[in-house]
Amino acid sequence: MGTLRIPDVVPSPTEDCETLRKAFKGLGTNEKSVISVLGHRTAIQRKKIRETYQQLYNRSLVDDIFSELSGDFRKAVVLWTYEPSERDARLANEALRSRNRTITQLQVIVEIACASSPDHLVAVRQAYCGLFNCSLEEDIAANVPMPVQKILIGLVRSYRYDKELVDPSTANAEAAILREAIRTKQLDCDNFITILGTRNVHQLRATFECYKQNYGFSIDQDIKSRGKGLLEPILKVVIWCIDSPEKHFAEVVRASIVGLGTDEDSLTRAIVTRAEVDMMKVRGEYFMENKTSLDNAVIGDTSGDYMKFLMTLLGAKV
């Protein structure tokens, strides 16, 4: 369940476009209007607003937002306004083009591959080809070294069965295969990747549960204990995104604000991508792990229109 709040009576796309256009016109921008419109509309409603804006003014809404807003606020509103598949294709591309391709960047790709629906993942791959003149997996192959490359390609190419169908004996057998790969540090072997990249998430959750019962460790703990490269933390993100995306995104938020300074890109991404999906659960998970509310954490680490926009997506009345 998301945290996005939609008014009982939603203005027509034309009315919303007029409000936005008015907010952009003249000197300065009425940021409050932008937040009050876009921060309270679903993905389908935002799509209609984009299309209507283009028809009414022969201008791109995203381009206008880009030229009217600035800083982290701009980045958050732009990401929120894109079609979700285009948004994720752009996030993946940015991660692959980044000079630091550490876990902080590359986990974006894992999130898209493992914490989205199969149809969304396919839509992202289609959008990627349309935007960047090559496939997502070609760009991964060109920019990410082995063995992480092999894991990421294996995951983004998945199209998982999406109904809740679990075979307990498969869970048991595949827990043993995963265990053997981890024990022998063959974390990029074909069996390992085929299981993580083709099984449906419900089946995998059962497999991870078997793993814990049979071997006494959770699979992510077991992976963590085997090495300190980039592969182990990537696989931890894989396991979490499959097993409990809310736990993963609560951790993204925590990591983005911990210590001095804030990683606004990660914070924005977590809230923008999950506000309509499972932000209620992310918030609950955050509270359980950190004994403080996610909302307070966001308020403490951000400010101005950026804060107001994130808080709006989190369901606050700002």
Place this chain on the structure above:
Amino acid sequence: MGTLRIPDVVPSPTEDCETLRKAFKGLGTNEKSVISVLGHRTAIQRKKIRETYQQLYNRSLVDDIFSELSGDFRKAVVLWTYEPSERDARLANEALRSRNRTITQLQVIVEIACASSPDHLVAVRQAYCGLFNCSLEEDIAANVPMPVQKILIGLVRSYRYDKELVDPSTANAEAAILREAIRTKQLDCDNFITILGTRNVHQLRATFECYKQNYGFSIDQDIKSRGKGLLEPILKVVIWCIDSPEKHFAEVVRASIVGLGTDEDSLTRAIVTRAEVDMMKVRGEYFMENKTSLDNAVIGDTSGDYMKFLMTLLGAKV
């Protein structure tokens, strides 16, 4: 270019449905009517006919065809009437459930993965999940032994960039990688599969051309000379389906009728799946290779309504 002939004035879907319903009614079936309607309609028109039939009579057109027709004729008309993605999902499933999973069966999966558009392949994977309670790649993993399994999974998971964009230096570099894998008989190594499973077909054609120029053999000949298992013929089909689908399908037709008896399933599949795609080219290729026409071959090896239906799809007036 396909061979399917559409009349200048196409009856409405309702008229077509009435003709079909009349053909099915009473004792016996008017096969001629069935051929004259369905054998002259595009995929989109057939889809509308299916939907209209369901609305008008609250019956499934495919089910009615199944109960009214018989033998190879029935199988051909049923395959032709399915949504193409569902047809291919069912063909793939049949291949995987078959007791003989030889090259004759498994090449169906290669055709879907390598001789279809990226969007069609995705649609087949979606249809597969909807029909068979697991993903296509899970069924390949469960039914096909290594190393062919790894090749097939690598191919069906592709979503290739589909514009004509070729980088000559990549072609040269990747020809060398492919050559090294073939020379050392590592035909299932990750590099090999990543190249064949992620590059766009235009790039791969350039790579195969480089291969021939640099090493003096075409890549399929070179693969063939390395062994006699199931892997080598599967890879030959992969290369042909990417390099020249019309050559592959001309060969499927030739193999289906050569010698005593006919492999009707393969013959039907080749004609039904390519009649709207590139059957003109397949026919040209067939003539070049066999010095006799594909149409004469079909007439010589089939008979009755089955022959009439195939010939209709091949553009003949029967």
